[in-house]
Amino acid sequence: MNLKVIKTETEYNQALERLEEIFDAKPGTAEGDELEVLSILIDKYESEHHAIDLPNPIEAIKFRMEQLGLQQKDLVEIIGFKSRVSEVMNYKRKLTLEMIRSIHKSLSIPTSVLIQEY
Incomplete structure (x- = not known):
């Protein structure tokens, strides 16, 4: 996957699909590095667009x-x-x-x- 900042819901869904595909990647491999960077990008997008409010x-x-x-x-x-x-x-x-x-x-x-x- 071409790693870039996730800006749309479509890109977000594509990133989640890719994350599922490489979820078991071994650390230190190309896919392992991709998994780590992709996780950071997804987390950033979720914190900006899918923030969960604190409970009552x-x-x-x-x-x-x-x-x-x-x-x-x-x-x-x-x-x-x-x-x-x-x-x-x-x-x-x-x-x-x-x-x-x-x-x-x-x-x-x-x-x-x-x-x-x-």
């Missing part, structure tokens, strides 16, 4: 709770009063900086996700 903070908390097998009552120790947890989880109260820090520390959710508007 509350949905991220719910997802993490599900992963850890936690229930809403378990957030009382992290956020505070049961009523406050309920308000936050039902979008009636915004997360405070203190809550964000505590959730980040306890649930390992990136602060970049928690500080978003919702």
Whole structure:
């Protein structure tokens, strides 16, 4: 494949097809080098044209709770009063900086996700 910057969706799809063809190429070979460069070009195109937005903070908390097998009552120790947890989880109260820090520390959710508007 003629390696060049990927500018269109058609070129992107062609690059993905070629990547599949040479996916098992051995490092240090011509195809191995092509695989490495093609991966970089595809990654660049995807980050510019297929960027994935960060998740909603509350949905991220719910997802993490599900992963850890936690229930809403378990957030009382992290956020505070049961009523406050309920308000936050039902979008009636915004997360405070203190809550964000505590959730980040306890649930390992990136602060970049928690500080978003919702």
